[in-house]
Amino acid sequence: AKEDGKGTYVVYDKSMHTAFNERMNIEKHLRSAMNNNEFELYYQPQVDIQSGLISGFEALIRWNSPTLGFVSPLSFIKIAEDSRLIIYIGEWVLRESCIFMKGIQDRMGIPYKISVNISIIQLLQDDFVEMVQESLAESGLKPSCLELEITESIFMESFESIVNKLQFLKSQGIRIALDDFGTGYSSLSYLQQLPISTLKMDKTFIDSLSEKAYSQSFVQTIIQLGHNMGLEVVAEGVEEISQLDFLRKSGCDKVQGYLVSRPVPKQEVVELLEPQKRY
Ligand code: C2E
Ligand code: CA
Ligand code: CA
Ligand code: CA
Numbered sequence: 001a002k003e004d005g006k007g008t009y010v011v012y013d014k015s016m017h018t019a020f021n022e023r024m025n026i027e028k029h030l031r032s033a034m035n036n037n038e039f040e041l042y043y044q045p046q047v048d049i050q051s052g053l054i055s056g057f058e059a060l061i062r063w064n065s066p067t068l069g070f071v072s073p074l075s076f077i078k079i080a081e082d083s084r085l086i087i088y089i090g091e092w093v094l095r096e097s098c099i100f101m102k103g104i105q106d107r108m109g110i111p112y113k114i115s116v117n118i119s120i121i122q123l124l125q126d127d128f129v130e131m132v133q134e135s136l137a138e139s140g141l142k143p144s145c146l147e148l149e150i151t152e153s154i155f156m157e158s159f160e161s162i163v164n165k166l167q168f169l170k171s172q173g174i175r176i177a178l179d180d181f182g183t184g185y186s187s188l189s190y191l192q193q194l195p196i197s198t199l200k201m202d203k204t205f206i207d208s209l210s211e212k213a214y215s216q217s218f219v220q221t222i223i224q225l226g227h228n229m230g231l232e233v234v235a236e237g238v239e240e241i242s243q244l245d246f247l248r249k250s251g252c253d254k255v256q257g258y259l260v261s262r263p264v265p266k267q268e269v270v271e272l273l274e275p276q277k278r279y
Contacts, residue, residue, distance in 0.1 A: 023079055025068070026068065026071065026075065026076055026079050027079050027083050027085075029065050029067060029068055030063075030076060030079060030080055030083065030085055031083075031085065033063060033065065034085075034088055034089060034092065036066075038063055038064055038065055038066070039061055039062065039063055039089065039092065039093075040061075040062045040063075040064065040265065040266075041059045041060065041061060041062070041093065041096055041097060041100070041266065042059075042060045042061075042062050042263035042264060042265055042266075043057040043058070043059055043060070043100075043263060043264060043265075043266060043269050044057060044058050044060060044256060044261060044262065044263035044264070045057050045256070045260050045261050045272055046058065046113070046115070046234065046254050046255070046256045046260075047254060047255050047256070047260050047279045048253070048254055049244075049247060049248045049252055049253060049254060049255055050253075051278075052278035052279045053276055053278060053279075054112070054260075054272060054273060054276065055112065055113060055254065056112050056113030056114060056115060056145075056147070057101070057112065057113075057114055057115070057269070058114075058115040058116075058117075058149070058256060058263075059093060059096075059097040059100075059114060059115065059116050059117070060073065060117070060263045061073050061077075061089070061093055061117075063076060077119070080119075081119055081120075081121050084121060086119045086121050086122060087121060087122060087125060090118065090119055090121075090122045091122075091131055093116060093117075094116050094118075094131070094132065094135045095135045095138070095139070097114050097116050098114065098135045098136060098138075098139035098141045098146065099138070099139045099141075100114075100266055101113075101114035101139075101141060101145065102139045102140050102141045104269060104270070104273075105141075105145070107270070108270075108273055108274070110273075111142065111144075111145055112145070113145050113146070113147055113175075114141070114145060114146060114147070115147040115148075115149050115177060116146070116147070116148055116149065117149045117179065118148045118149060118150055120150070120151075120153050120154050120156070120162075123150065123154060123162050123165060123166075124158060124161075124162070128165060129165050129168060129169060132146075132148070132169060132174065133172075136174075142173070143172050143173035143174045144173045144174075144175070146174050146175065147174070147175035147176070147177050147197070147198065148166075148169065148174060148175070148176050148177070149177045149179040149200065150166070150176065150177070150178060150179060151178070151179045151180050151184065152178065152180070152181075152183075152184025153184065155184070155190055163193065163194065163195065166194070166195045166196075167195040170195045170196075170197065175197040175198060176194075176195060176196045176197050176198070177196065177197065177198035177199070177200050177234070178191075178194065178196050178198065178199055178200060179200045180200065180202045181199045181200055181201055181202060181222070182201060182202050182204070182205055182222065183202045183204060188225075191229070192229070196231060197231060197232060198231055198232045198233070198234055199222065199225075199226040199231050199232070199233050199234070200234045200235075200236055201219065201222055201223075201233060201234065201235050201236065201252075202236065202237075203236050203237025203257075204237075205218065205219050205222070205235075206219075206235050206236065206237045206238055206239075206243055206247075206257070207237065209242075209243050209246060210240070210242065210243070216246065219235075219246075219247075219250065219252075220250045223250050223251055223252050227251070232253045232254065233252050233253050233254075234252075234253060234254040234255070234256060235247050235252050235254070235255045235256070235257075236256050236257060237256075237257050237258075238255045238256065238257030238258075238259050238260070239257050239258045239259050240259060241259065243257075243259070244259060244279065255279075259279075260279055
Protein backbone atom coordinates (compact mmCIF):
# COMPACT_ATOMS: atom_id res chain seq x y z
CA ALA A 1 0.00 0.00 0.00
CA LYS A 2 1.19 3.51 -0.78
CA GLU A 3 0.36 6.99 0.43
CA ASP A 4 -1.47 8.57 -2.47
CA GLY A 5 -0.69 12.13 -1.40
CA LYS A 6 -4.22 12.88 -0.25
CA GLY A 7 -3.83 11.12 3.06
CA THR A 8 -5.45 7.87 1.97
CA TYR A 9 -3.79 4.57 1.17
CA VAL A 10 -4.26 2.62 -2.01
CA VAL A 11 -3.58 -1.09 -2.35
CA TYR A 12 -1.46 -0.74 -5.40
CA ASP A 13 2.14 -0.50 -6.26
CA LYS A 14 4.12 0.05 -9.36
CA SER A 15 5.69 -3.41 -9.54
CA MET A 16 2.26 -5.05 -9.34
CA HIS A 17 1.04 -2.79 -12.07
CA THR A 18 3.99 -3.66 -14.28
CA ALA A 19 3.60 -7.41 -13.75
CA PHE A 20 -0.08 -7.19 -14.58
CA ASN A 21 0.58 -5.20 -17.73
CA GLU A 22 3.24 -7.63 -18.81
CA ARG A 23 0.82 -10.54 -18.40
CA MET A 24 -1.82 -8.70 -20.42
CA ASN A 25 0.73 -7.88 -23.06
CA ILE A 26 1.91 -11.48 -23.35
CA GLU A 27 -1.69 -12.71 -23.51
CA LYS A 28 -2.52 -10.24 -26.25
CA HIS A 29 0.38 -11.38 -28.43
CA LEU A 30 -0.23 -15.02 -27.56
CA ARG A 31 -3.68 -14.72 -29.14
CA SER A 32 -2.27 -14.09 -32.59
CA ALA A 33 0.86 -16.22 -32.24
CA MET A 34 -0.77 -19.44 -33.46
CA ASN A 35 -2.10 -17.96 -36.69
CA ASN A 36 1.15 -16.12 -37.32
CA ASN A 37 3.22 -19.34 -37.03
CA GLU A 38 5.33 -17.92 -34.24
CA PHE A 39 5.72 -21.21 -32.38
CA GLU A 40 8.40 -23.75 -33.06
CA LEU A 41 9.16 -27.10 -31.48
CA TYR A 42 12.61 -27.99 -30.22
CA TYR A 43 13.53 -31.59 -29.48
CA GLN A 44 15.74 -32.83 -26.68
CA PRO A 45 17.08 -36.40 -26.87
CA GLN A 46 16.59 -39.03 -24.20
CA VAL A 47 19.28 -41.68 -23.89
CA ASP A 48 18.71 -45.28 -22.84
CA ILE A 49 21.37 -45.71 -20.13
CA GLN A 50 21.98 -49.41 -20.76
CA SER A 51 22.70 -49.15 -24.48
CA GLY A 52 23.96 -45.55 -24.34
CA LEU A 53 21.89 -44.79 -27.46
CA ILE A 54 19.26 -42.12 -28.11
CA SER A 55 15.84 -43.75 -27.71
CA GLY A 56 13.55 -40.77 -28.15
CA PHE A 57 12.96 -37.05 -27.71
CA GLU A 58 10.94 -34.59 -25.65
CA ALA A 59 9.18 -31.86 -27.62
CA LEU A 60 9.62 -28.39 -26.06
CA ILE A 61 7.82 -25.35 -27.37
CA ARG A 62 9.59 -22.13 -28.33
CA TRP A 63 7.93 -18.80 -29.04
CA ASN A 64 9.67 -16.12 -31.04
CA SER A 65 7.36 -13.12 -31.02
CA PRO A 66 8.13 -10.33 -33.51
CA THR A 67 7.31 -7.76 -30.83
CA LEU A 68 8.38 -9.46 -27.59
CA GLY A 69 11.31 -11.50 -28.86
CA PHE A 70 11.95 -14.98 -27.44
CA VAL A 71 9.57 -15.67 -24.57
CA SER A 72 10.34 -18.63 -22.30
CA PRO A 73 7.66 -21.31 -21.90
CA LEU A 74 8.18 -20.83 -18.17
CA SER A 75 6.54 -17.41 -18.55
CA PHE A 76 3.92 -18.00 -21.24
CA ILE A 77 2.56 -21.52 -20.56
CA LYS A 78 0.86 -20.38 -17.35
CA ILE A 79 -0.73 -17.44 -19.19
CA ALA A 80 -1.78 -19.75 -22.02
CA GLU A 81 -3.42 -22.00 -19.42
CA ASP A 82 -5.24 -19.18 -17.63
CA SER A 83 -6.56 -17.83 -20.94
CA ARG A 84 -7.29 -21.38 -22.19
CA LEU A 85 -5.22 -20.72 -25.31
CA ILE A 86 -3.21 -23.78 -24.25
CA ILE A 87 -5.99 -25.93 -25.70
CA TYR A 88 -5.11 -24.82 -29.24
CA ILE A 89 -1.40 -24.48 -28.64
CA GLY A 90 -1.23 -27.92 -27.01
CA GLU A 91 -3.14 -29.54 -29.84
CA TRP A 92 -0.70 -28.06 -32.34
CA VAL A 93 2.26 -29.30 -30.26
CA LEU A 94 0.90 -32.84 -30.18
CA ARG A 95 0.02 -33.03 -33.89
CA GLU A 96 3.28 -31.46 -34.98
CA SER A 97 5.44 -33.73 -32.77
CA CYS A 98 3.69 -36.92 -33.90
CA ILE A 99 4.10 -36.03 -37.57
CA PHE A 100 7.71 -35.00 -37.09
CA MET A 101 8.70 -38.14 -35.17
CA LYS A 102 7.02 -40.42 -37.71
CA GLY A 103 9.16 -38.75 -40.38
CA ILE A 104 12.33 -39.32 -38.34
CA GLN A 105 11.38 -42.97 -37.75
CA ASP A 106 10.83 -43.56 -41.45
CA ARG A 107 14.05 -41.84 -42.38
CA MET A 108 16.21 -43.65 -39.80
CA GLY A 109 14.39 -46.99 -39.66
CA ILE A 110 14.29 -46.83 -35.84
CA PRO A 111 11.10 -46.49 -33.73
CA TYR A 112 12.17 -43.41 -31.72
CA LYS A 113 9.75 -42.30 -29.03
CA ILE A 114 8.31 -38.80 -28.65
CA SER A 115 7.36 -37.28 -25.28
CA VAL A 116 4.89 -34.41 -25.25
CA ASN A 117 4.03 -32.12 -22.30
CA ILE A 118 0.29 -32.02 -21.62
CA SER A 119 -1.38 -29.34 -19.52
CA ILE A 120 -4.15 -30.22 -17.09
CA ILE A 121 -6.42 -27.80 -19.01
CA GLN A 122 -6.06 -30.03 -22.06
CA LEU A 123 -6.78 -33.18 -20.06
CA LEU A 124 -9.98 -31.63 -18.78
CA GLN A 125 -11.35 -31.18 -22.30
CA ASP A 126 -14.11 -33.62 -23.21
CA ASP A 127 -12.51 -34.44 -26.53
CA PHE A 128 -8.95 -34.88 -25.25
CA VAL A 129 -8.82 -38.64 -25.85
CA GLU A 130 -10.24 -38.21 -29.33
CA MET A 131 -7.70 -35.51 -30.13
CA VAL A 132 -4.82 -37.81 -29.11
CA GLN A 133 -6.21 -40.64 -31.22
CA GLU A 134 -6.57 -38.32 -34.20
CA SER A 135 -2.97 -37.16 -33.86
CA LEU A 136 -1.80 -40.78 -33.98
CA ALA A 137 -4.09 -41.68 -36.88
CA GLU A 138 -3.13 -38.73 -39.06
CA SER A 139 0.61 -39.15 -38.42
CA GLY A 140 0.71 -42.95 -38.55
CA LEU A 141 2.76 -42.98 -35.34
CA LYS A 142 2.33 -46.12 -33.21
CA PRO A 143 0.71 -45.53 -29.79
CA SER A 144 3.70 -47.21 -28.10
CA CYS A 145 5.95 -44.46 -29.52
CA LEU A 146 3.98 -41.65 -27.88
CA GLU A 147 4.47 -40.62 -24.27
CA LEU A 148 2.31 -37.95 -22.62
CA GLU A 149 4.02 -36.04 -19.79
CA ILE A 150 1.70 -34.89 -17.04
CA THR A 151 2.50 -33.22 -13.73
CA GLU A 152 1.27 -33.72 -10.22
CA SER A 153 -1.05 -30.72 -10.65
CA ILE A 154 -3.60 -33.19 -12.05
CA PHE A 155 -4.22 -34.21 -8.44
CA MET A 156 -5.88 -30.86 -7.88
CA GLU A 157 -9.00 -31.29 -9.99
CA SER A 158 -11.40 -33.86 -11.38
CA PHE A 159 -9.05 -36.61 -10.36
CA GLU A 160 -11.37 -39.44 -11.30
CA SER A 161 -12.31 -38.27 -14.77
CA ILE A 162 -8.67 -37.59 -15.58
CA VAL A 163 -7.56 -40.99 -14.28
CA ASN A 164 -10.20 -42.63 -16.48
CA LYS A 165 -8.92 -40.85 -19.57
CA LEU A 166 -5.31 -41.73 -18.80
CA GLN A 167 -6.30 -45.32 -18.10
CA PHE A 168 -7.96 -45.58 -21.48
CA LEU A 169 -5.01 -44.03 -23.33
CA LYS A 170 -2.63 -46.36 -21.53
CA SER A 171 -4.77 -49.35 -22.49
CA GLN A 172 -4.28 -48.26 -26.12
CA GLY A 173 -0.52 -48.57 -25.67
CA ILE A 174 0.27 -44.88 -25.14
CA ARG A 175 2.80 -44.21 -22.40
CA ILE A 176 2.10 -41.81 -19.53
CA ALA A 177 4.96 -40.12 -17.65
CA LEU A 178 4.69 -38.32 -14.33
CA ASP A 179 6.85 -35.21 -14.91
CA ASP A 180 8.84 -33.26 -12.28
CA PHE A 181 8.36 -36.19 -9.92
CA GLY A 182 9.16 -35.34 -6.34
CA THR A 183 8.52 -31.60 -6.49
CA GLY A 184 4.77 -31.60 -6.00
CA TYR A 185 2.69 -32.67 -3.09
CA SER A 186 1.56 -36.08 -4.28
CA SER A 187 1.52 -38.80 -1.70
CA LEU A 188 2.63 -42.31 -2.43
CA SER A 189 -0.96 -43.54 -2.20
CA TYR A 190 -1.88 -41.31 -5.14
CA LEU A 191 1.02 -42.68 -7.09
CA GLN A 192 -0.44 -46.17 -6.79
CA GLN A 193 -3.79 -45.07 -8.22
CA LEU A 194 -2.31 -43.37 -11.25
CA PRO A 195 -2.14 -45.24 -14.56
CA ILE A 196 1.44 -44.25 -15.41
CA SER A 197 4.33 -45.97 -17.14
CA THR A 198 7.21 -43.61 -16.35
CA LEU A 199 8.55 -41.55 -13.45
CA LYS A 200 10.50 -38.49 -14.49
CA MET A 201 12.73 -37.55 -11.59
CA ASP A 202 12.99 -33.79 -11.29
CA LYS A 203 16.21 -31.95 -12.10
CA THR A 204 16.51 -30.68 -8.52
CA PHE A 205 17.33 -34.24 -7.34
CA ILE A 206 19.96 -34.60 -10.03
CA ASP A 207 21.46 -31.19 -9.13
CA SER A 208 21.74 -32.19 -5.50
CA LEU A 209 23.65 -35.43 -6.26
CA SER A 210 27.08 -33.87 -5.83
CA GLU A 211 26.11 -31.55 -2.99
CA LYS A 212 24.06 -33.29 -0.37
CA ALA A 213 25.20 -36.42 1.43
CA TYR A 214 21.80 -38.08 1.56
CA SER A 215 20.78 -37.21 -2.01
CA GLN A 216 22.46 -40.25 -3.54
CA SER A 217 20.43 -42.66 -1.46
CA PHE A 218 17.37 -40.50 -2.11
CA VAL A 219 17.76 -40.88 -5.88
CA GLN A 220 18.41 -44.61 -5.54
CA THR A 221 15.27 -44.96 -3.46
CA ILE A 222 13.16 -43.24 -6.15
CA ILE A 223 14.64 -45.54 -8.80
CA GLN A 224 13.84 -48.60 -6.70
CA LEU A 225 10.35 -47.38 -5.92
CA GLY A 226 9.68 -46.86 -9.63
CA HIS A 227 11.03 -50.26 -10.56
CA ASN A 228 9.06 -51.98 -7.80
CA MET A 229 5.94 -50.43 -9.31
CA GLY A 230 6.91 -51.64 -12.78
CA LEU A 231 7.73 -48.12 -14.01
CA GLU A 232 10.51 -46.81 -16.16
CA VAL A 233 12.61 -44.13 -14.43
CA VAL A 234 13.98 -41.14 -16.34
CA ALA A 235 16.36 -38.51 -14.93
CA GLU A 236 16.03 -34.97 -16.30
CA GLY A 237 18.57 -32.16 -16.22
CA VAL A 238 21.67 -34.38 -16.34
CA GLU A 239 24.59 -32.05 -17.01
CA GLU A 240 27.66 -33.86 -15.71
CA ILE A 241 29.33 -37.14 -16.52
CA SER A 242 29.55 -37.96 -12.80
CA GLN A 243 25.75 -37.76 -12.60
CA LEU A 244 25.37 -40.09 -15.57
CA ASP A 245 27.85 -42.56 -14.05
CA PHE A 246 25.96 -42.58 -10.77
CA LEU A 247 22.58 -43.01 -12.47
CA ARG A 248 23.91 -45.83 -14.64
CA LYS A 249 25.35 -47.60 -11.59
CA SER A 250 22.02 -47.11 -9.80
CA GLY A 251 19.96 -48.72 -12.57
CA CYS A 252 18.14 -45.61 -13.82
CA ASP A 253 16.62 -46.34 -17.24
CA LYS A 254 17.00 -43.12 -19.19
CA VAL A 255 18.66 -39.71 -18.99
CA GLN A 256 17.92 -36.37 -20.56
CA GLY A 257 19.96 -33.20 -20.17
CA TYR A 258 22.58 -30.84 -21.52
CA LEU A 259 25.25 -33.55 -21.09
CA VAL A 260 23.68 -35.34 -24.05
CA SER A 261 22.27 -32.31 -25.85
CA ARG A 262 20.30 -29.13 -25.39
CA PRO A 263 16.90 -29.07 -27.07
CA VAL A 264 17.53 -28.53 -30.80
CA PRO A 265 15.38 -27.24 -33.68
CA LYS A 266 13.95 -29.94 -35.94
CA GLN A 267 16.54 -29.32 -38.68
CA GLU A 268 19.28 -30.46 -36.26
CA VAL A 269 17.67 -33.66 -35.00
CA VAL A 270 19.12 -35.95 -37.66
CA GLU A 271 22.65 -34.66 -36.91
CA LEU A 272 22.24 -36.09 -33.41
CA LEU A 273 21.39 -39.51 -34.84
CA GLU A 274 23.93 -40.02 -37.59
CA PRO A 275 26.43 -41.10 -36.70
CA GLN A 276 24.83 -42.51 -33.57
CA LYS A 277 27.07 -41.76 -30.59
CA ARG A 278 27.16 -43.87 -27.44
CA TYR A 279 26.82 -41.94 -24.19
P1 C2E B 1 9.89 -29.53 -18.26
O1 C2E B 1 8.81 -30.33 -18.88
O2 C2E B 1 10.36 -29.97 -16.92
O3 C2E B 1 11.09 -29.55 -19.32
C1 C2E B 1 12.46 -29.56 -18.98
C2 C2E B 1 13.06 -28.17 -19.04
O4 C2E B 1 14.43 -28.23 -18.61
C3 C2E B 1 13.12 -27.58 -20.44
O5 C2E B 1 13.00 -26.18 -20.30
C4 C2E B 1 14.53 -27.96 -20.90
O6 C2E B 1 15.03 -27.12 -21.93
C5 C2E B 1 15.30 -27.79 -19.63
N1 C2E B 1 16.48 -28.65 -19.56
C6 C2E B 1 16.69 -29.83 -20.16
N2 C2E B 1 17.90 -30.34 -19.82
C7 C2E B 1 18.47 -29.45 -18.99
C8 C2E B 1 19.73 -29.40 -18.31
O7 C2E B 1 20.57 -30.30 -18.39
N3 C2E B 1 19.95 -28.30 -17.53
C9 C2E B 1 19.05 -27.29 -17.42
N4 C2E B 1 19.36 -26.25 -16.64
N5 C2E B 1 17.85 -27.30 -18.04
C10 C2E B 1 17.57 -28.37 -18.82
P2 C2E B 1 12.07 -25.32 -21.27
O8 C2E B 1 12.15 -25.85 -22.66
O9 C2E B 1 12.38 -23.89 -21.04
O10 C2E B 1 10.61 -25.62 -20.74
C11 C2E B 1 10.21 -25.23 -19.46
C12 C2E B 1 8.91 -25.85 -19.08
O11 C2E B 1 7.85 -25.33 -19.91
C13 C2E B 1 8.85 -27.35 -19.25
O12 C2E B 1 9.47 -27.98 -18.15
C14 C2E B 1 7.37 -27.59 -19.35
O13 C2E B 1 6.79 -27.63 -18.08
C15 C2E B 1 6.89 -26.34 -20.08
N6 C2E B 1 6.72 -26.65 -21.51
C16 C2E B 1 7.61 -26.63 -22.52
N7 C2E B 1 7.04 -26.98 -23.69
C17 C2E B 1 5.74 -27.23 -23.41
C18 C2E B 1 4.61 -27.65 -24.20
O14 C2E B 1 4.69 -27.90 -25.42
N8 C2E B 1 3.41 -27.79 -23.55
C19 C2E B 1 3.28 -27.56 -22.20
N9 C2E B 1 2.06 -27.72 -21.63
N10 C2E B 1 4.32 -27.19 -21.43
C20 C2E B 1 5.53 -27.02 -22.04
CA1 CA C 1 8.46 -32.42 -19.43
CA1 CA D 1 11.23 -30.32 -14.84
CA1 CA E 1 7.29 -29.85 -16.14
